[in-house]
Amino acid sequence: MTVKVALIALTVLCLAYPSASGGPACEEAVERVRNGTAAATGDFRPLVELREAILLTLGFGLFAGLVAYVFNLVRKYVYHDQDDLDTAFDAGGQVSVGLTATTIVSQWTWAATLLQSCTVASKFGISGPFWYAAGASVQIIVFAILSVELKMKAPGAKTYLQVIKARFGAKAHIVYCVFALLTNVLVTTMLMLGGIASMTSLVNGLTTEMAAICLAAVIGTYTLIGGLGATFYVSYFNTALIFAVLITILWKVYSDGGSVQQNPLGDVRTVYDLLTCSSGPAGNQEQSYLTFFSTGGLMFGVINIIGNFGAVFCDQSYWQSTVAARPLEGVWGFISGGLTWFAIPFSMATTVGLAYVALGTVNGEALLSAEDVDKGLVAPVVVHRLMGHAGLVAPVVVHRLMGHAGQVIVVLMILMAVMSTGSAEIIAVTSIIVYDILKDYVCIFRKNLSDSACTLCGKRRARIFRQADKCQCKPVANCKLCKEEAAKGEKLTQEYWLYSCPTHGAYRNYLNLLLSRKNWYIVVVTAATVPLVLVADSVGLNLGWLYLFMGVLIGAAVIPIGMALFWARTTAAGMIAGATVGSALALVCWLAVAATLPGGLMGGNFIKNTGDQLSMIVGNLVSILSGGAVCAMVSLGGSFRVPTQELEEEWEKTRSLDNPLKPWGPTYQSAYKMESANKLNDRPTFAEVRRYCRKPRITALAAGIGISLVLVILWPAGMLAVGVMNGDQFQHWVNVSQSWAYIAAAFLIAVPLVQEIVSVRRQYVTNKSAVDCANEDPVEEEDNKTVGISYIEETSPNPQQPAVDGLKDAEGPGQDSDAQVLVKKNAPQEVGDGRCLEDVL
Ligand SMILES: [Zn+2]
Numbered sequence: 001m002t003v004k005v006a007l008i009a010l011t012v013l014c015l016a017y018p019s020a021s022g023g024p025a026c027e028e029a030v031e032r033v034r035n036g037t038a039a040a041t042g043d044f045r046p047l048v049e050l051r052e053a054i055l056l057t058l059g060f061g062l063f064a065g066l067v068a069y070v071f072n073l074v075r076k077y078v079y080h081d082q083d084d085l086d087t088a089f090d091a092g093g094q095v096s097v098g099l100t101a102t103t104i105v106s107q108w109t110w111a112a113t114l115l116q117s118c119t120v121a122s123k124f125g126i127s128g129p130f131w132y133a134a135g136a137s138v139q140i141i142v143f144a145i146l147s148v149e150l151k152m153k154a155p156g157a158k159t160y161l162q163v164i165k166a167r168f169g170a171k172a173h174i175v176y177c178v179f180a181l182l183t184n185v186l187v188t189t190m191l192m193l194g195g196i197a198s199m200t201s202l203v204n205g206l207t208t209e210m211a212a213i214c215l216a217a218v219i220g221t222y223t224l225i226g227g228l229g230a231t232f233y234v235s236y237f238n239t240a241l242i243f244a245v246l247i248t249i250l251w252k253v254y255s256d257g258g259s260v261q262q263n264p265l266g267d268v269r270t271v272y273d274l275l276t277c278s279s280g281p282a283g284n285q286e287q288s289y290l291t292f293f294s295t296g297g298l299m300f301g302v303i304n305i306i307g308n309f310g311a312v313f314c315d316q317s318y319w320q321s322t323v324a325a326r327p328l329e330g331v332w333g334f335i336s337g338g339l340t341w342f343a344i345p346f347s348m349a350t351t352v353g354l355a356y357v358a359l360g361t362v363n364g365e366a367l368l369s370a371e372d373v374d375k376g377l378v379a380p381v382v383v384h385r386l387m388g389h390a391g392l393v394a395p396v397v398v399h400r401l402m403g404h405a406g407q408v409i410v411v412l413m414i415l416m417a418v419m420s421t422g423s424a425e426i427i428a429v430t431s432i433i434v435y436d437i438l439k440d441y442v443c444i445f446r447k448n449l450s451d452s453a454c455t456l457c458g459k460r461r462a463r464i465f466r467q468a469d470k471c472q473c474k475p476v477a478n479c480k481l482c483k484e485e486a487a488k489g490e491k492l493t494q495e496y497w498l499y500s501c502p503t504h505g506a507y508r509n510y511l512n513l514l515l516s517r518k519n520w521y522i523v524v525v526t527a528a529t530v531p532l533v534l535v536a537d538s539v540g541l542n543l544g545w546l547y548l549f550m551g552v553l554i555g556a557a558v559i560p561i562g563m564a565l566f567w568a569r570t571t572a573a574g575m576i577a578g579a580t581v582g583s584a585l586a587l588v589c590w591l592a593v594a595a596t597l598p599g600g601l602m603g604g605n606f607i608k609n610t611g612d613q614l615s616m617i618v619g620n621l622v623s624i625l626s627g628g629a630v631c632a633m634v635s636l637g638g639s640f641r642v643p644t645q646e647l648e649e650e651w652e653k654t655r656s657l658d659n660p661l662k663p664w665g666p667t668y669q670s671a672y673k674m675e676s677a678n679k680l681n682d683r684p685t686f687a688e689v690r691r692y693c694r695k696p697r698i699t700a701l702a703a704g705i706g707i708s709l710v711l712v713i714l715w716p717a718g719m720l721a722v723g724v725m726n727g728d729q730f731q732h733w734v735n736v737s738q739s740w741a742y743i744a745a746a747f748l749i750a751v752p753l754v755q756e757i758v759s760v761r762r763q764y765v766t767n768k769s770a771v772d773c774a775n776e777d778p779v780e781e782e783d784n785k786t787v788g789i790s791y792i793e794e795t796s797p798n799p800q801q802p803a804v805d806g807l808k809d810a811e812g813p814g815q816d817s818d819a820q821v822l823v824k825k826n827a828p829q830e831v832g833d834g835r836c837l838e839d840v841l
């Protein structure tokens with residue numbers, strides 16, 4: 001309600017100003033530009049030929065496949081990564097700041113970002129691009145805060161759902177799995193359908209079916225070849241290309257003074273003159289395009305900010321960027337990712353959207369009918385009555401300025417945007433299927449495993465137990481048999497039951513089984529996008545409506561997810577109630593508001609009234625706020641008596657998420673020289689990790705809150721003081737938008753490349769010196785490893801369980817699981833007890 005009152009007040013304020021008047025100066029300016037231009041504006045029609053589009057797609061698909069292959073070679077021969085399950089989903093867990101930023105940028109750049117932002121600019125003037133950019137980059141920057149918490153409290157987690165399972169058990173886990181998968185399905189539908197719709201409108205003869213199949217084939221192929229890691233490398237090239245196209249367009253509109261024949265714009269002054277002669281929307285001060293006093297723009301800003309939180313926080317693909325980043329550097333990846341992403345809609349729309357208005361003034365009438373601007377091309381973000389779908393604004397302007405080549409580069413830009421977001425979503429869904437469904441419910445390695453127990457042997461790992469009940473497993477880094485088998489395994493066929501190490505063999509085989517399944521799931525998930533897109537297309541889904549509805553539906557999960565990582569007193573009941581009750585409340589309020597609008601919910605008014613900005617603002621706000629409030633109240637009700645000391649134990653649950661074959665303890669130890677690693681459970685204590693995370697946590701909090709305040713409140717408030725811009729102010733504004741694009745492009749192109757080269761080189765040198773060392777003194781090799789030394793000393797020569805027992809424990813009575821199949825195949829290869837141990841001792 002407060003929002004509505006504020007908006008009404010602003011409208012009244014804006015209308016009080018007199019509206020712009022043409023005047024002779026204006027006519028002269030328009031005449032001057034018009035005389036220089038030979039041809040009148042040609043009709044807009046698709047100029048890109050089908051074979052060009054297919055060549056582009058296949059060419060880039062081939063290139064992406066090659067990049068994925070090169071990535072695999074680098075990981076295998078330089079980093080000596082095993083081709084194992086975790087690597088497919090965390091890319092080695094050592095991704096640099098630059099590459100993290102690049103990936104986030106390309107993942108968050110939808111086709112809609114490029115096209116919709118231009119539509120907003122053409123409707124509201126300079127405030128449109130700003131609200132588009134600010135309203136969607138704060139979520140990414142705030143996400144940096146969650147990213148540090150995850151690295152600190154659950155360093156071994158691969159999905160955020162695993163954290164929820166570890167803390168709150170299966171029921172809460174299932175509820176949030178539903179929310180997560182729902183988010184992925186909705187996001188995939190919107191971005192694929194939006195991208196495909198805009199491509200079919202630019203390419204002659206391209207059908208939706210053809211586009212969907214081509215895209216799925218290309219995305220599926222390189223995701224399958226390289227896993228998450230390859231998508232990082234491919235994202236780099238995608239982002240670089242998007243920025244190259246963006247800068248070409250910027251230059252064409254504002255700095256290309258040369259050929260007036262084709263390009264009537266070309267410098268800031270001309271664009272400014274034409275804009276002052278254009279009559280803007282009624283809600284703007286003096287009806288000018290050159291002001292921040294815009295009711296439409298502000299309303300759009302509010303909806304955009306709320307709606308995007310669910311799309312980022314509930315989407316596993318942003319969490320997996322955190323998982324893949326180097327332990328304490330992910331925070332910088334998100335901050336720089338958010339800031340550089342800002343440049344894409346901001347500069348693109350400040351350039352193309354305003355150029356659209358200016359060209360319309362030159363033309364004497366708008367280049368497109370109002371209906372065409374809104375026509376169902378791309379999607380989202382704002383509703384119907386406010387703006388309908390995004391439109392042809394960007395393609396028509398680029399076409400006007402650059403002809404055929406212009407259309408080709410727009411197609412290229414959209415292709416890049418769809419590819420990288422699409423593959424990130426596919427990996428996200430696959431990782432939820434593998435880590436949260438398959439591993440936890442379908443093919444369980446060891447049932448009823450307690451928090452502190454060892455996954456490998458099922459015994460407890462804490463100090464207090466009798467020697468016989470205590471886990472004796474030694475770290476895999478010291479296991480000679482495993483090493484021999486791994487070396488042999490590379491030459492053998494891809495059979496997943498080939499490991500026989502009594503300690504690690506069974507779990508290794510289990511993970512290999514999951515790995516072989518992973519490829520199938522990638523194929524299935526990718527293929528499933530095709531019918532999804534076609535069905536959504538055939539029922540004529542309104543993407544703008546769907547986008548805002550997504551906020552109503554999943555917004556309730558946003559704050560509880562944050563609480564799961566921040567607040568030790570959160571309970572399972574609170575988590576479940578927060579998401580479900582919040583969602584239900586939001587749906588009720590949303591429908592109630594829509595019902596009060598003229599026409600109610602019946603008689604074909606459903607989409608119109610539920611899509612109204614008022615019902616959507618109420619629905620989104622209720623969803624996000626009530627989800628948090630319900631979760632907090634129910635949690636407090638259940639846990640306010642729990643003493644503070646016990647709360648610390650809460651995080652041990654999430655810290656226990658680990659892969660015993662690749663424990664996070666030694667990784668943290670070697671990366672940050674943490675002293676207490678290997679002492680207990682071969683991992684540093686919580687206090688120590690927290691000490692190391694102090695700085696990144698403060699950085700994330702300060703940057704998250706500070707930058708958000710500047711972007712959402714201080715900067716726009718400051719712009720209100722400017723009123724309607726004069727020529728110099730507009731020049732500054734354009735300079736800001738251009739410099740931002742140049743700096744972002746330089747950062748995203750140079751930093752990942754340099755960091756990657758440095759890190760590959762460093763690894764190469766390390767490998768070389770290790771080989772030299774080994775040649776000089778081969779006997780010392782085993783002892784040189786400090787990791788887990790304390791374990792060997794503690795270990796008594798008790799016989800270990802044979803590999804198969806581990807798996808026999810896993811299967812419940814009557815459960816015909818994959819693990820059982822595994823046992824049967826494994827049986828002939830039983831080895832003697834404790835052989836692996838004797839070898840080392
Ligand atoms: Zn054990």
Ligand SMILES: [Zn+2]
Nearest residue numbers: 479482501504
């Ligand atoms: Zn072993």
